Amino acid sequence: MGLVVQKFGGTSVKDAERIKNVAKIVTDTYAKGNNVVVVVSAQGDTTDDLIEKAAEINPNPSKREMDVLLSTGEQISISLLAMAIEKLGYPVVSLTGWQAGFMTNSNYSNARIRKIESERLHIELDKKNIVIVAGFQGINRYDDITTLGRGGSDTSAVALAATLHADICQIYTDVDGVYTADPRIVPNAVKLDEISYDEMLELASLGAQVLHNRSVEMAKKYNVKLEVLSSYENKPGTEVKEVIKVEKMLIKGVAKDDDVARVAIVGLPDRPGVAFQVFSQLAKAKINVDIILQSIGRDGKKDISITVPTSQKDSAIECLNECKDLLNAEKIELDDNVSKVSIVGAGMQSNPGVAAKMFEALFEADINIKMISTSEIKISVLIDKDKSKKAISVIHDAFEF
Amino acid sequence: MGLVVQKFGGTSVKDAERIKNVAKIVTDTYAKGNNVVVVVSAQGDTTDDLIEKAAEINPNPSKREMDVLLSTGEQISISLLAMAIEKLGYPVVSLTGWQAGFMTNSNYSNARIRKIESERLHIELDKKNIVIVAGFQGINRYDDITTLGRGGSDTSAVALAATLHADICQIYTDVDGVYTADPRIVPNAVKLDEISYDEMLELASLGAQVLHNRSVEMAKKYNVKLEVLSSYENKPGTEVKEVIKVEKMLIKGVAKDDDVARVAIVGLPDRPGVAFQVFSQLAKAKINVDIILQSIGRDGKKDISITVPTSQKDSAIECLNECKDLLNAEKIELDDNVSKVSIVGAGMQSNPGVAAKMFEALFEADINIKMISTSEIKISVLIDKDKSKKAISVIHDAFEF
Numbered sequence: 026m027g028l029v030v031q032k033f034g035g036t037s038v039k040d041a042e043r044i045k046n047v048a049k050i051v052t053d054t055y056a057k058g059n060n061v062v063v064v065v066s067a068q069g070d071t072t073d074d075l076i077e078k079a080a081e082i083n084p085n086p087s088k089r090e091m092d093v094l095l096s097t098g099e100q101i102s103i104s105l106l107a108m109a110i111e112k113l114g115y116p117v118v119s120l121t122g123w124q125a126g127f128m129t130n131s132n133y134s135n136a137r138i139r140k141i142e143s144e145r146l147h148i149e150l151d152k153k154n155i156v157i158v159a160g161f162q163g164i165n166r167y168d169d170i171t172t173l174g175r176g177g178s179d180t181s182a183v184a185l186a187a188t189l190h191a192d193i194c195q196i197y198t199d200v201d202g203v204y205t206a207d208p209r210i211v212p213n214a215v216k217l218d219e220i221s222y223d224e225m226l227e228l229a230s231l232g233a234q235v236l237h238n239r240s241v242e243m244a245k246k247y248n249v250k251l252e253v254l255s256s257y258e259n260k261p262g263t264e265v266k267e268v269i270k271v272e273k274m275l276i277k278g279v280a281k282d283d284d285v286a287r288v289a290i291v292g293l294p295d296r297p298g299v300a301f302q303v304f305s306q307l308a309k310a311k312i313n314v315d316i317i318l319q320s321i322g323r324d325g326k327k328d329i330s331i332t333v334p335t336s337q338k339d340s341a342i343e344c345l346n347e348c349k350d351l352l353n354a355e356k357i358e359l360d361d362n363v364s365k366v367s368i369v370g371a372g373m374q375s376n377p378g379v380a381a382k383m384f385e386a387l388f389e390a391d392i393n394i395k396m397i398s399t400s401e402i403k404i405s406v407l408i409d410k411d412k413s414k415k416a417i418s419v420i421h422d423a424f425e426f
Numbered sequence: 427m428g429l430v431v432q433k434f435g436g437t438s439v440k441d442a443e444r445i446k447n448v449a450k451i452v453t454d455t456y457a458k459g460n461n462v463v464v465v466v467s468a469q470g471d472t473t474d475d476l477i478e479k480a481a482e483i484n485p486n487p488s489k490r491e492m493d494v495l496l497s498t499g500e501q502i503s504i505s506l507l508a509m510a511i512e513k514l515g516y517p518v519v520s521l522t523g524w525q526a527g528f529m530t531n532s533n534y535s536n537a538r539i540r541k542i543e544s545e546r547l548h549i550e551l552d553k554k555n556i557v558i559v560a561g562f563q564g565i566n567r568y569d570d571i572t573t574l575g576r577g578g579s580d581t582s583a584v585a586l587a588a589t590l591h592a593d594i595c596q597i598y599t600d601v602d603g604v605y606t607a608d609p610r611i612v613p614n615a616v617k618l619d620e621i622s623y624d625e626m627l628e629l630a631s632l633g634a635q636v637l638h639n640r641s642v643e644m645a646k647k648y649n650v651k652l653e654v655l656s657s658y659e660n661k662p663g664t665e666v667k668e669v670i671k672v673e674k675m676l677i678k679g680v681a682k683d684d685d686v687a688r689v690a691i692v693g694l695p696d697r698p699g700v701a702f703q704v705f706s707q708l709a710k711a712k713i714n715v716d717i718i719l720q721s722i723g724r725d726g727k728k729d730i731s732i733t734v735p736t737s738q739k740d741s742a743i744e745c746l747n748e749c750k751d752l753l754n755a756e757k758i759e760l761d762d763n764v765s766k767v768s769i770v771g772a773g774m775q776s777n778p779g780v781a782a783k784m785f786e787a788l789f790e791a792d793i794n795i796k797m798i799s800t801s802e803i804k805i806s807v808l809i810d811k812d813k814s815k816k817a818i819s820v821i822h823d824a825f826e827f
Binding site: 083086119123170 | 488504506509520571
């Protein structure tokens with residue numbers, strides 16, 4: 026008995042059958058005495074279809090008009106889901122982003138939520154309506170439609186849960202929870218009952234595509250309890266929350282990211298200010314740098330290695346080559362035959378054996394480590410791309426999940 | 427140099443090519459120094475596709491949710507047209523119904539426009555933007571989305587033209603104007619350069635599907651000059667306005683309506699209050715009655731004949747049979763093998779020869795007249811359905827357009 030926010034993604038509402046299934050889940054939750062607010066994404070391929078329509082007319086449309094176009098996708102979903110719930114005989118109302126009070130900044134196609142003006146939501150909840158809200162969208166101060174960019178609907182759901190002080194925010198998806206590794210690669214991967222926000226953040230940024238980081242960050246900030254679960258099976262998923270039980274399991278998961286390239290700036294002068302110069306140039310060129318490693322200086326020279334998304338490797342190389350002389354660097358090197366493989370788990374730092382076990386597993390599988398990076402709750406290594414699946418398997422086996 | 431409102435229907439924006447064509451028409455008008463406000467409908471079959479999607483989920487959805495769903499059709503059109511205009515390098519902004527200030531009553535799926543709050547429109551026009559507005563939609567006092575029902579986009583355009591005091595409201599369609607008869611039936615039908623509001627109203631209600639009556643009524647009320655023209659050909663269409671030049675042509679057009687059935691209530695007592703009883707019963711059953719004819723009483727009995735749309739003939743018969751005893755009627759008769767053929771033209775009443783010429787043409791073609799009804803500017807006859815095309819032809823020939 027409380028307030029539950031449920032979010033359903035594009036595959037969960039892709040056709041009439043799936044929508045009826047969602048209606049069943051929602052009304053079951055309502056019938057148990059809960060207030061229910063539901064966030065839905067656009068149906069399956071709708072967004073792609075709309076993008077294609079636009080491309081036929083203008084390959085480079087304004088982001089403002091693109092947002093007007095794309096926001097229709099969720100508007101179609103909310104009305105169809107509301108109709109499915111009407112069919113089951115429950116009181117329901119659908120609200121677009123602006124009707125639900127989503128106020129954003131004006132950064133079209135990638136807007137941030139400023140606040141949710143929740144008056145209308147409270148009116149509908151007071152009427153005991155099931156409230157269906159269009160995810161991914163809002164309006165700016167000019168009353169123009171904005172969209173939230175990648176992971177937008179998850180973020181809409183968490184923002185609603187935070188604003189309405191929901192008891193839980195359930196993210197329904199096509200997997201039934203967060204696993205210790207990608208079950209398509211590691212068949213004996215184990216589903217986690219719970220995971221902390223920080224661990225989830227690391228896993229998400231390391232390639233586990235269950236939840237978008239932006240929504241997990243917001244959940245952590247406002248202490249919203251998340252649950253990741255399947256819209257196909259009626260069983261508990263994985264809870265994401267702040268305080269978790271002490272468990273025997275130290276490592277929460279193994280993940281890989283193939284969308285990575287290593288760039289090395291070789292032979293930089295070993296004096297203060299060099300790193301600053303390198304990264305201010307990269308920032309100017311809007312390069313997203315992930316791992317940063319700096320070698321220990323020797324003979325007055327040092328190297329800086331970074332990883333970037335593969336889509337930005339060319340711009341990174343170009344940018345660094347342009348300022349090679351300014352930086353007094355000897356050369357710029359690219360290695361795009363790499364993958365990042367990581368393990369994640371709180372308390373890892375105080376257990377030195379963890380890193381050793383990971384490296385041993387890789388050694389026994391004859392996998393060379395090209396770069397190492399660690400944080401409080403993760404260890405990442407860069408290895409040859411064609412060995413990344415093998416690496417995940419052997420590491421997962423080593424930790425006996 | 428003025429303010430032009432242009433409206434484009436579903437066929438005019440059905441695909442990328444047609445949208446680019448509309449962008450050309452709009453920007454040509456703008457390039458001549460005009461402010462331009464454009465109203466668009468949903469693309470070709472979009473509305474039907476959305477209705478089908480809904481039907482798969484709920485054969486009887488609420489009208490509120492249906493309006494949320496259907497309003498996405500125009501929202502897609504406005505953004506695509508805006509993108510096409512951006513491509514041509516002109517300043518443009520798209521506005522949904524609520525952004526453009528369309529305030530309606532709460533009669534979902536068939537709402538009436540209460541007013542247009544034009545502040546945003548003026549802001550955009552002051553910025554010299556071409557403004558693209560979603561037709562057919564608005565919001566009610568609760569901020570819920572409504573749609574305007576049949577002819578909605580034409581009505582949106584006329585309402586905008588009235589509110590903004592536009593110099594002209596151009597309704598672009600797939601025909602190039604208003605004809606003296608349907609050119610598909612009467613090959614020598616003539617395009618009219620101009621026609622009065624009242625004549626247009628009669629023609630529209632008699633089956634000429636160029637303009638919806640509701641929009642013409644509003645244009646007449648606010649004295650908005652209309653022009654009906656083709657989005658396929660760049661040439662003048664037909665102007666609809668109050669004061670028109672004296673012309674040799676008395677008759678403006680011949681039209682037929684096959685969607686009609688005649689119902690006769692035979693042998694009613696000839697005393698006061700009988701007609702009231704009949705029509706209050708029909709009104710209760712929500713029957714739309716078109717022509718009404720009452721015979722002269724004889725032997726204390728009279729007959730009342732009405733015409734109704736064919737879709738309502740069964741309900742009409744059922745309703746009248748149920749209250750036959752109450753009405754003291756002898757019997758109820760149905761004839762659904764009829765068409766209504768009409769001629770329209772101002773000043774007809776003061777030219778008795780007009781009716782004679784029409785009836786003579788029908789007589790010579792051996793077409794029997796089953797019922798006659800006249801107004802100041804039209805004469806309608808009911809004839810056998812299979813002779814309606816022939817009737818139109820011979821009448822059209824008789825008047826030598």
